[in-house]
Amino acid sequence: SSSAGILPHHDIIGQLPGQFLPTSTGARLLLRRPSLDEYVLLMPRGPTIAYPKDISAILMMMDIHPGDTVLEIGSGSGAMSLFLSRAVGPKGRVISYEIRDDHHNLAKKNYRHWRAAWEIGHMEEWPDNVDFVLKDISTAAADMKSVTLDAIVLDMLHPQIALPVVHPSLKQGGVCAVYLANITQVIGLLDRIQTFKLPFLCERIIEVTHRNWLVVPAKIKNCKSSQMVETQENIEEAPQKEYEEIHIQDQVVLKEDEFNESFSGDGETFSSVPYVARPSCWQEAHSAFLTKLRKFRPLHS
Incomplete structure (x- = not known):
């Protein structure tokens, strides 16, 4: 049981690692074995x-x-x-x-x-x-x-x-x-x-x-709403959607002026979704x- 919903143990037991399992809310969790x-x-x-x-x-x-x-x-x-x-x-x-x-x-x-x-x-x-x-x-x-x-x-x-x-x-x-x-x-x-x-x-x-870093998709926040930065390409791209669902709690929220300053640049586009990279606020x-x-x-x- 978590903020992402409920996943019963019997849905996990016997499954192979490396696959996504849906929770009661529709979120998908990656199944894997713990490392040592x-x-x-x-x-x-x-x-x-x-x-x-x-x-x-x-x-x-x-x-x-x-x-x-x-x-x-x-x-x-x-x-x-x-x-x-x-x-x-x-x-x-x-x-x-x-x-x-x-x-x-x-x-x-x-x-x-x-x-x-x-x-x-x-x-x-x-x-x-x-x-x-x-x-x-x-x-x-x-x-x-x-x-x-x-x-x-x-x-x-x-x-x-x-x-x-x-x-x-x-x-x-x-x-x-x-x-x-x-x-x-x-x-x-x-x-x-x-x-x-x-x-x-x-x-x-x-x-x-160890210095931990955060590299995640950004969100644009304007005065009316907070929404994911989307283009036609990443809306249709399934792997990116999976990433957004799994790591939604890690997304970085930017105000519109911060976004424009950070990603307008010289007009050259490297990705359909803007990313933010910074040292994690949690350090060992x-x-x-x-x-x-x-x-x-x-x-x-």
Whole structure:
């Protein structure tokens, strides 16, 4: 149920994605499967998730390959776990530690639900390659001795606590990516590395920002009415009509003088419908600082 009308679930179930389905008001909605980044943004969550824009940068930082073994500290709601699972593939392994019981159970549930949904419409099942461990990483030194890690990702309040425990298991030259909310935490992390002479070199500290843009058909608003700018061509053009019906809430309204100023130009016509392009009024705010640490071999060893 929405402002565009009602679309019963039984009209959706069993249909193939990529088609339009009519609502009770005659509006048409495009049916498609959610992508992984959409799923993690909408799935049930306890703690704040690592956002997809940051996760993609973290995966590039760690240079994950299929078959790698990756340690995640801080399962949270399972967002990072899902992306790591896809990155390492069926032959890889993700070990995810979480100290809180409620977060641990939620991460497992979200991971299980995604795998179950993936089986619908895919020939191969999503790999079952994540080991969720309910344990404080500071007490897991014995567990780490038997593991060789290709990369580590830390999403926890005080990551400096975990570094002395996990760094012996990280391969030489491997990357530890740290997800922190504020720059004070980053300073505390680097100070701990310096003070305790941990074998990590800080290569990068970044924020990931996306600038969203709006590019939509315009409407002309005069003193009598507000109507779509139409020509004979776009009235008869079905694809344009579909676009107008689907994205009606995104249309930009221009006054007549604004329209004339913006689109009269030198008389050259590029489109039968005027478009407005501008940065979206909704922009993604700061989410985290991403710190890339590289393990090195000390000169005296």
